Amino acid sequence: MHTRVVLVLLSGLASVAGDCRPPAPGTQSGGDAVAADSATIPDSAVTSYGDSLQVVLSAPTRVQVGEPVRITLRVRNVGPKRLDLGLLGREIAFDFLVARKDGVVVWRRLEGEMIPAILQLRTLAPGEALELADVWDQRTNQGERVGPGEYTIRGELPTDEPEPLRAGPVRLTITGG
Structure with a gap:
């Protein structure tokens, strides 16, 4: 069953055969715009956590003033074994x-939201991903x-650790006026 949920990864509760630690400095890669003049082709940024977890942030590269901006965060098990994720919140x-x-x-x-300390356990099979999106x-x-102007977008997954998992930035240009 493929579940689309809002996700928070509790790094202390992820268990896989492999390393699930945050990336070493210099191993996070930012995405490049695929087509700078297209609102339908997203920019993306990929952050790898060890050899088992990948977090991808995607958004359009260019939109008009007032146009809704769909932002997507995808958490994927890129390892060879199941990945158990501890997720936080009634609505993750x-x-x-x-x-x-x-x-x-x-x-x-x-902004201004309280995240309930409710723990959920989800398992991702090898290659499986959870997609989280908002507009x-x-x-x-x-x-x-x-x-109008240049903006950057970042994604964060609050965890039980002092620092959240992060993805991004991706660039967004808002045109018109």
């Missing part, structure tokens, strides 16, 4: 952060429309 939590070119975060998906309406957390 994940976060997206959108920042202006100057680094100021204009929108966080989980950003190009509004700040204060409800104001953002303007």
Whole structure:
């Protein structure tokens, strides 16, 4: 059964035959825009955790002002054995952060949200992935429309560790006005 859920990976609760530690410095790779003039072809960034877990963040490279922006986070078991994931929350939590070119975060998906300390266990077979997605309406957390410009998007999976698992950044250009 393929389940689409909002995912939080508790790194202390992942068990596989293989290394599931965060990537060593320099092993995280950012994606390049496939086609800078196409809103339908996403930019993506891949982060590998050991030899068993891969987190991919995808979003369009270019959209018009006011156009909804679909952002996707995919967590995939790239190892040869089953991967047991500890997931947190009644509705599993994940976060997206959108920042202006100057680094100021204009929108966080989980802004002001409380994540319940409810643990769920999910198993991913080799090659299986969980896809987590949301749509950003190009509004700040204060409800104001953002303007044209360059933005970056990052994905975060809060864990039981002090630091969340992270994916990104991917670049987004908002055009028009």
